Amino acid sequence: MQERIAQRDTPEPFGAELCVDGIVWYRGEEGKESRRSSGLRLRPGTVTLLMGANGAGKTTLLEKLAGLRPPEKLKITYGNEPLWVERRVGKPKLSAMAMRSYSYACQSPEEGLFSRSVADELDYSLRPFHLPAAVTQQYKNTALSSVGWDDAWLKRDPYLMSGGERRRAALAALFAAPAAWVLLDEPTAGLDGTGHDRVAQHLTKLKSENTGILLVSHDSDWALPLSDQVMLLHPDGSLRLCSSEQLLAHPEWLEETGMQVPEWLRIAHALYRNGVAATQLWKPAEAAQAIAANRGAAAPVGRETRQLEVIGGAARKHVTEKEGSSLVRRFDPRAIWLAYMLLSAGMFAQTTWIGIAAGSVVTVSLLVTGRISLHRWRGMIQSYVIFAMMVSGFLAIGRGGGSGYFNMESFLGTLFSFSRTMLVLLLGIAMAIAMTPLSLRRSLVQLLSFKGRMPAFAQKLVLTVTLMIRFVPVLLREWERFSRIFLARGKQVSRTPAASARRLRDVSLPFLLSLFRLGDEVVVALESRGVGMRAAPIHAESLQWRLRDSILTAGSLVLTAALWWFGKYINAT
Amino acid sequence: MSGNAVDEQMVLSGVSVAGTNEFGEKDDRLHNVNLTIAPGEWLYLVGVNGSGKTTMARLLAGLYEENLMGTVNRGFAGESASPIVLQQPKAQLFGESPREEVRFALEWRELAPGSVKARTAEALEMTGLTELADLPWEKLSGGQLQLAAIAASAASRTPLIVFDEVTSMLDDANRKIVLETAEHIHRSGSAVVWVTQRLDELKPDFRVAALAGGRIIFDGNVRKFLYGETGHDSLCQSSGLRVPYLATLAMQLRQLNQLQDPLPVTAEEWRKVMGHFAGADSTARYT
Numbered sequence: 001m002q003e004r005i006a007q008r009d010t011p012e013p014f015g016a017e018l019c020v021d022g023i024v025w026y027r028g029e030e031g032k033e034s035r036r037s038s039g040l041r042l043r044p045g046t047v048t049l050l051m052g053a054n055g056a057g058k059t060t061l062l063e064k065l066a067g068l069r070p071p072e073k074l075k076i077t078y079g080n081e082p083l084w085v086e087r088r089v090g091k092p093k094l095s096a097m098a099m100r101s102y103s104y105a106c107q108s109p110e111e112g113l114f115s116r117s118v119a120d121e122l123d124y125s126l127r128p129f130h131l132p133a134a135v136t137q138q139y140k141n142t143a144l145s146s147v148g149w150d151d152a153w154l155k156r157d158p159y160l161m162s163g164g165e166r167r168r169a170a171l172a173a174l175f176a177a178p179a180a181w182v183l184l185d186e187p188t189a190g191l192d193g194t195g196h197d198r199v200a201q202h203l204t205k206l207k208s209e210n211t212g213i214l215l216v217s218h219d220s221d222w223a224l225p226l227s228d229q230v231m232l233l234h235p236d237g238s239l240r241l242c243s244s245e246q247l248l249a250h251p252e253w254l255e256e257t258g259m260q261v262p263e264w265l266r267i268a269h270a271l272y273r274n275g276v277a278a279t280q281l282w283k284p285a286e287a288a289q290a291i292a293a294n295r296g297a298a299a300p301v302g303r304e305t306r307q308l309e310v311i312g313g314a315a316r317k318h319v320t321e322k323e324g325s326s327l328v329r330r331f332d333p334r335a336i337w338l339a340y341m342l343l344s345a346g347m348f349a350q351t352t353w354i355g356i357a358a359g360s361v362v363t364v365s366l367l368v369t370g371r372i373s374l375h376r377w378r379g380m381i382q383s384y385v386i387f388a389m390m391v392s393g394f395l396a397i398g399r400g401g402g403s404g405y406f407n408m409e410s411f412l413g414t415l416f417s418f419s420r421t422m423l424v425l426l427l428g429i430a431m432a433i434a435m436t437p438l439s440l441r442r443s444l445v446q447l448l449s450f451k452g453r454m455p456a457f458a459q460k461l462v463l464t465v466t467l468m469i470r471f472v473p474v475l476l477r478e479w480e481r482f483s484r485i486f487l488a489r490g491k492q493v494s495r496t497p498a499a500s501a502r503r504l505r506d507v508s509l510p511f512l513l514s515l516f517r518l519g520d521e522v523v524v525a526l527e528s529r530g531v532g533m534r535a536a537p538i539h540a541e542s543l544q545w546r547l548r549d550s551i552l553t554a555g556s557l558v559l560t561a562a563l564w565w566f567g568k569y570i571n572a573t
Numbered sequence: 574m575s576g577n578a579v580d581e582q583m584v585l586s587g588v589s590v591a592g593t594n595e596f597g598e599k600d601d602r603l604h605n606v607n608l609t610i611a612p613g614e615w616l617y618l619v620g621v622n623g624s625g626k627t628t629m630a631r632l633l634a635g636l637y638e639e640n641l642m643g644t645v646n647r648g649f650a651g652e653s654a655s656p657i658v659l660q661q662p663k664a665q666l667f668g669e670s671p672r673e674e675v676r677f678a679l680e681w682r683e684l685a686p687g688s689v690k691a692r693t694a695e696a697l698e699m700t701g702l703t704e705l706a707d708l709p710w711e712k713l714s715g716g717q718l719q720l721a722a723i724a725a726s727a728a729s730r731t732p733l734i735v736f737d738e739v740t741s742m743l744d745d746a747n748r749k750i751v752l753e754t755a756e757h758i759h760r761s762g763s764a765v766v767w768v769t770q771r772l773d774e775l776k777p778d779f780r781v782a783a784l785a786g787g788r789i790i791f792d793g794n795v796r797k798f799l800y801g802e803t804g805h806d807s808l809c810q811s812s813g814l815r816v817p818y819l820a821t822l823a824m825q826l827r828q829l830n831q832l833q834d835p836l837p838v839t840a841e842e843w844r845k846v847m848g849h850f851a852g853a854d855s856t857a858r859y860t
Contacts, residue, residue: 192621221818288825521664
């Protein structure tokens with residue numbers, strides 16, 4: 001540790017506290033009445049285990065602490081360095097210095113690897129820290145040995161490795177960064193016994209060097225013995241902070257979070273109440289020794305016990321992501337299709353900028369009345385706008401004829417086609433968001449079948465279209481996931497075009513690979529359930545065309561006619 | 574592949590699946606595997622990542638055909654593929670709600686149009702999703718998503734269903750519910766292959782097959798796999814998997830002559846032996 005500090009030439013707050021304000025928390029022994037919302041401090045040189053039920057938000061909290069999500073109400077500080085810096089104009093900005101205070105591994109971190117050698121991956125993790133080459137080399141060696149590897153592995157290509165080896169490469173990249181805090185989300189999921197031991201050993205070593213560790217793990221019998229303290233995350237977002245020994249004494253606190261007390265902890269709890277010390281209980285070999293020594297001795301009294309209650313888990317509901325439901329879903333999918341086709345034709349009939357403006361008004365008001373949010377698509381829409389501007393600009397350069405270098409008419413002409421397409425595109429995205437893929441599939445099947453039969457090629461087409469639409473949100477989430485990994489590792493807080501280009505490069509490769517994996521699993525799941533086995537599936541339920549569907553179709557017909565007439569009228573005047 | 578009798582065993586004999594390693598060398602994903610599954614049997618399949626258990630799971634489900642050597646007689650499982658439930662819900666949910674999911678799965682099976690509705694309701698009931706049947710995925714927990722995938726897979730009542738590490742991302746409460754649902758499906762007559770890396774899911778007196786390096790290194794009783802026999806090392810260590818806390822404790826106690834075979838595996842068995850260490854008074858609170 002001394003050595004480490006001496007060699008650092010960057011002013012990151014090593015050995016600094018992680019402070020979180022704005023989260024409701026209380027200490028183990030305190031009741032809920034002592035809840036407060038400031039002053040949660042995690043000390044360096046300790047291991048904290050974050051526990052909570054599925055969907056309670058463990059990963060979200062970890063991502064907020066790493067600056068990978070907007071902090072909402074949280075105020076996060078590493079040492080004296082706030083993670084988000086307020087600015088006079090615009091949104092708060094991530095502090096590059098605070099970002100260098102942690103090293104973060106998300107679930108399945110190996111999926112985020114993108115370099116063609118282990119050495120490049122380690123370099124990539126070390127780059128944000130701007131260290132002299134000699135020091136870098138030392139960190140790389142330490143990182144390799146932490147996963148049981150030597151120099152020979154530096155040249156190996158992660159993409160050619162087995163899954164277990166890739167995970168080791170990712171963990172080495174995590175441990176290479178000389179950060180004051182290590183944040184880990186399920187680091188041992190899928191690791192073998194030796195892998196568990198290795199990670200445990202390295203975490204203990206980091207702890208002795210005064211690194212702070214925050215850990216999420218389902219393997220409680222592996223993680224709890226490693227930890228000094230536990231943060232129990234309740235479904236309402238509040239935290240209970242207690243020592244590992246306190247949890248051993250009060251396993252019922254887990255049930256208050258909606259979790260179940262694991263069997264091993266029940267047994268360990270019983271032994272604890274009968275006089276086996278916590279330090280012995282964390283190691284089964286020592287616990288066995290203590291039991292052998294205690295056997296026959298009377299159980300000590302005085303340790304408080306509480307009745308454990310069994311909570312039924314099936315009825316639990318978790319709202320992980322709130323997305324408002326759209327009004328459009330109430331209509332027959334065929335009516336929506338028809339409306340979309342009609343309106344698109346109306347948009348394409350526009351030949352003037354005023355017509356485009358009218359089309360925009362129609363599109364926006366449809367999105368608003370249908371309660372369809374395009375928020376998550378803003379990145380793609382932005383890219384489209386930039387692309388359209390660039391292409392239009394490029395085509396206009398040097399076409400000047402006699403009137404100069406830049407031809408405005410040509411520029412506007414190209415931009416016009418792009419704008420028209422954009423309106424149709426926006427309506428299309430809105431439709432994809434608003435319809436469930438399976439109802440879309442049913443509507444397509446009913447539209448395309450003739451006398452109750454549908455040709456095989458049409459059926460394949462329909463299934464493909466349905467699956468593509470079904471997986472669009474999944475792909476969006478995957479892209480967001482890899483963007484977060486990129487931010488956590490690269491610690492690139494600037495938003496210059498060069499930084500964006502780097503991001504595009506480093507995110508696309510893992511993203512594409514994850515698509516292949518996903519595709520493989522989708523095929524397995526579909527094939528195993530017999531999809532594609534028979535030529536034509538039976539339809540459990542036919543769609544019903546109701547009055548409101550006719551109204552929707554008629555309404556869009558009127559809108560289209562109005563748009564068309566408007567276009568003509570503008571042209572005439 | 575021949576034979577289709579409902580009471581005939583599924584037999585894999587001398588099965589190898591060829592593959593290549595990082596350096597382009599030949600490296601079998603499965604090597605000379607012999608395995609028999611009886612109709613209605615429950616089989617645990619364990620092994621670390623890369624041991625060949627995913628290849629094996631897909632093979633048992635009737636999906637793997639490439640680079641295959643040896644003979645596979647699917648017997649009671651029939652010629653067509655058996656449903657396989659995977660680790661990630663996002664890859665295997667195609668509808669927008671549990672009810673839609675089950676219906677989508679049933680539409681592809683040869684059923685009378687009228688029976689789809691009843692079958693759907695039945696599958697939802699079995700997985701405990703009846704009340705949540707029409708909620709969108711965003712409103713369900715990870716465990717409930719897995720239950721929906723299970724409902725869709727079990728709805729067609731196939732003689733075999735494969736679970737490939739379905740609990741690896743679930744907390745203990747959800748894990749228990751998913752396991753109990755699988756056991757319910759098993760009781761209703763389907764054979765179940767339960768693939769896992771977590772040894773604390775194993776119940777004693779069931780059958781477990783352990784894979785390491787593409788080979789079956791153990792095929793037999795769970796208790797014997799976990800604890801070996803007196804004087805012998807536990808076999809689960811040679812599979813490379815992490816030995817759970819309680820299993821380690823049991824073996825340590827045996828070494829100190831505090832416990833005798835058969836060593837405890839289930840909660841009930843532990844409660845019985847805990848009486849020796851903690852007194853009847855303290856164990857009573859746990860029952």
